[in-house]
């Protein structure tokens with residue numbers, strides 16, 4: 001998925017780490033544009049540096065790869081902010097560590113009974129269920145998952161932008177009685193008129209946002225109530241600076257944030273500090289080269305109290321790494 005590690009070294013000996021996206025193209029943005037903006041500069045205030053990075057990339061950025069690259073730099077700056085203050089980022093955000101938060105697992109295949117015991121909730125990818133009748137295939141998969149999980153364990157569906165409105169409504173009506181918490185990204189992220197129709201007509205809550213960028217763009221989704229659940233990815237949407245703004249807007253609007261990949265350490269600080277109803281998404285195992293990530297135990301995860309974001313990186317041993 002083209003995750004890029006950003007390391008920012010300082011002359012006081014601290015190194016900040018962040019992860020962004022965009023693969024080689026994201027690395028190119030960091031090396032040819034963002035790096036020069038930061039060299040010989042104080043790492044604070046981050047919010048002003050974010051604005052400088054955004055404005056400098058504006059002509060070719062705004063969404064996608066440039067913001068994914070900025071996300072990695074922003075997170076590395078937040079890691080430095082926490083390390084300089086000798087405090088976890090969650091505390092800088094007004095929260096505290098040490099509180100268990102429930103996790104959900106995102107799965108692409110049928111859920112086994114053993115898996116079902118490991119998480120507090122599940123999300124089933126249903127975009128590629130094919131067959132003679134794809135709606136019937138989805139309904140069958142959802143029914144199987146509900147049977148394994150029992151009546152009450154939360155279950156969500158993810159269509160990864162592959163459906164249209166009529167398919168979404170047909171599936172929603174067919175699984176309405178199966179206690180589904182949300183349908184995620186049923187249609188492409190830019191189809192705002194489509195989302196307007198879906199939130200009006202779909203009997204199940206609509207989630208989305210993992211492929212949206214910047215708090216400003218989330219502002220429109222929130223103001224127009226185009227999603228019930230907003231799912232920014234902190235490594236893609238602009239970093240912690242933007243995730244904090246998104247949380248504040250969503251909480252004020254009475255909607256819900258459920259960050260994409262929320263159990264990963266980059267988002268977990270915001271869940272611990274800003275989320276009234278945290279539910280941390282896990283797609284593990286992956287990103288095993290990021291040390292310091294808390295384990296998931298009995299369907300919950302607990303943020304530790306290491307300063308900054310609390311990650312450890314062995315820069316000499318990054319698997320599959322292009323530098």
Ligand SMILES: [Mg+2]
Pocket residue numbers: 158160184185210
């Ligand atoms: Mg998704």
